[in-house]
Amino acid sequence: MGQGMKTVDFFRKIPTDLTEATALGAALSVCAGLFMLVLFLVELWAFMSTTIETGVMLDTNAETLLRINFNITMMELQCDFAAVDVVDILGTNSMNVTKNVEKWQLDENGKRMIFQGRNREQRDIAHDSHHPELEELHKNGIHAIQIAEADFDQFLSENPYVFVNFYAPWCIWCQRLEPTWEALAEELERINQGDNGQEDTEISIDVDVVKVDCVANRNLCAAQKIQAFPTLRFFKDGKQYGIDYKQDRTVSAFIDFLKQKVELEKTMQDWHPRRKQRMLEIKEHPGCMVSGHVLVNRVPGNFHIEARSKLHNLNPTMTNLSHVVNHLSFGTPLSKDLARKVSHYFPQFQENHPLDNGIFINKQFHQAHHHYSKVVSTHFEVGGMMSKTREVVGYQMLSQSQIMQYDIEAVPEAKFSYDLSPMAVIVSSKGRRWYDFVTSVCAIIGGTFTTVGIIDAILHKVLKAGKQL
Template sequence: MVSSTKLKSVDFYRKIPRDLTEASLSGAGLSIVAALFMVFLFGMELSSYLEVNTTTSVIVDKSTDGDFLRIDFNISFPALSCEFASVDVSDVLGTNRLNITKTIRKFPIDPHLRSTGAEFHSGLTLHHINHGEETKEEFPDGAIPLTSGSFESFTHHFPILVVKFNAPWCYWSNRLKPSWEKAANIIKQKYDPETDGRVLLANVDCTEEPALCKRNHIQGYPSIRIFRKGSDLREDHGHHEHESYYGDRDTESIVKMVDGLVAPIHPETHKVALEGISNDTLKNLKKAPVTGGCRVEGYVRVKKVPGNLVISAHSGAHSFDSSQMNMSHVVSHLSFGRMISPRLLTDMKRLLPYLGQSHDRLDGKAFINQHEFGANVTIEHYLQIVKTEVTTRRSGQEHSIIEEYEYTAHSSVAQTYYLPVAKFHFELSPMQILITEDPKSFSHFITNLCAIIGGVFTVAGILDSIFHNTLRLIKKVELGKNI
């Protein structure tokens, strides 16, 4: 065994007997200052250890979220009816999806962007509408032409007033005209306006009566509206002013629809019994919009290639007057990829200088067409998207914390010869921003801590020695002079 004497020989900290040491006021003061300085440096080093060094680099995109990108949006159109609002997606690879409905919701709104009703379900308008066989045979006009002056009196006189709002230049209006006039004559014979008085079919020319059509929020031609006298349909303690017909447009279907509406009405009293209306009739009727605006919200998934998200008026059986279309809109929300929750951003405040600055760049902005009516104005947004990823190194390996897509936006207004739209052109950058967090190791912290303690202790000792020897030298000099 190693003797205790030999073991003591390797002692780095040999002790000096207390009787051989001397305490001084200068040494005590310097010791206090050194201790305070150690505490200060310890706090600085601890703060530096707790902070995370962040480095930013630009690298080739190495996305781990697949080949598709999710676009979330909430956009309000004060002058676009939910009847015809369509969300379309296209890209440079040839993808072209029209009128996406599965992940989209539409709510009618007023000019102040307030909701005016429940969600609008457009499923009824998507099926193929039968117009009957085309014919050049002329039928005598059976439908009564209405004007702004006569409209109110007719709606109050007849329990059921079925009105076709049309435009002479519209292909679909002209396609409907033979069936409509033939059906009007049949209905006039079955329910004579003079003796029966329960129903009447009428026409409104929107080129001659633009104010009347605008008041009824007619945006596509032809639009068939059913006006009822009384409170036949009740919903939310109110009544439907009128409904829209979305069924087939051949003569037989129109007559069948009118028969279904008239059946529950007693000829003598003209009182309406809702329970008498057949399901076949009701399924083709939907509450007509009480306002002309629409809020479109939801999400779509697109390929990670340049493409377009387009919101416009669309229908396979209606025509639109492009000069009357106004695509003004307010973007409540538009983002790409998975949204970062506010809670996560709050928990990671250190990332705020790097994240959340432009992933919602268009949010809350309004794009208003100042031209009278619509003036064929398309509003376009050019969006350049770049992915931002935050990683941290733990145990020598990188772990992803947050992935998000930032974007820049440039908007413009341009006149077009085609139907005006709101277009969001997006293009993804092939590069991505990589933010790497490098936490300091505990061993580095301990090393610096030891350096602080040892360094301050050594420097303080040197200063104390210099100060003490200087005082001794001064005393010797004064003693020599006195001798």
């Protein structure tokens, strides 16, 4: 049995006595060993590395909705007036989307100051409707004083407390408020004089009620940054005191508001100077950060941010939609683990957000920036040697921006248009199989050994023949 097995021995041995070692053979053996080591290391590196393969095919994504993620800072637009609308070519027209949208009021440094609301629309406010017509109220004199631009600063300096109505004659809400405003002025006079004509200091509300026509005094209203009509603002010692009034527009609500202002001033007399100074510095900055996401149909469309209010008429000449795009992306955000894998395997194919951190300033009124993005689906095949391959869908963007001009009476809008490409990019990471690596190593060893053996035999014969000559 043993002798029979020896007949199939492929690696028969030659006695050492029958072999001859040469200096040439030793040198070629060392070179062969070094050569095999280098090739082995190169092959090992290739085995441990992966190659990126890309392809283009029709997008087979069967989802009907696409998520748009955004975080946009409006520099000169109050959160109360910032409305997000969604429009597409199928006829979808979602006005003032509030679901999954948050608004943060900003200070003058652009820092988040007050959480303005989530999933909330402007609440309805009450209006007085039982007052006589304005002409009848004026029969006993005009009590709500009309102030012109030339007299405005002087009037504020001469009167400690002033409640101002910045209005426009064409504004429907201003027309509705006008009788109430006149009735408020008359009511304050009656409170301050009392029934017997003597001033009652216990309930005295020494506040002057005035109004400013912003059509006739455009420069004044521009200096006050009046964005909507009516804007009701309280002044103390010539400076704005607190934020604009936004509660019910009734005489009783106005009276309660003014009482609180006057009583607060009396209370503040006992405060520490620093606390009093902080209170006086509280005012409303028009900046607003709008963030969140919307779900849209997978068809061309746009979402835009514009100034709108159901309780005001917007001032188109003061609507400034300068903004900063902190972030804009498409698709469901990847988990940290998947984002790390995509970043590791496909560093050159990461999701790109070309509009991120872009600053878009409107240097003139009646204009706004429009952004157009071509969105391409990118399918990443992510996996490892020991894990199952998983497909991750991301989106890449190509964006362009330009300034659009608007008519004088039109309210501008910051528009973000998008169009999805029908083609998708397939990106996969391919690695070598273990048996390919073993085969290559065997080929390196065997091929090098055989080749160097042939070279050794040839050189040995040539050198031997030379010696014989």
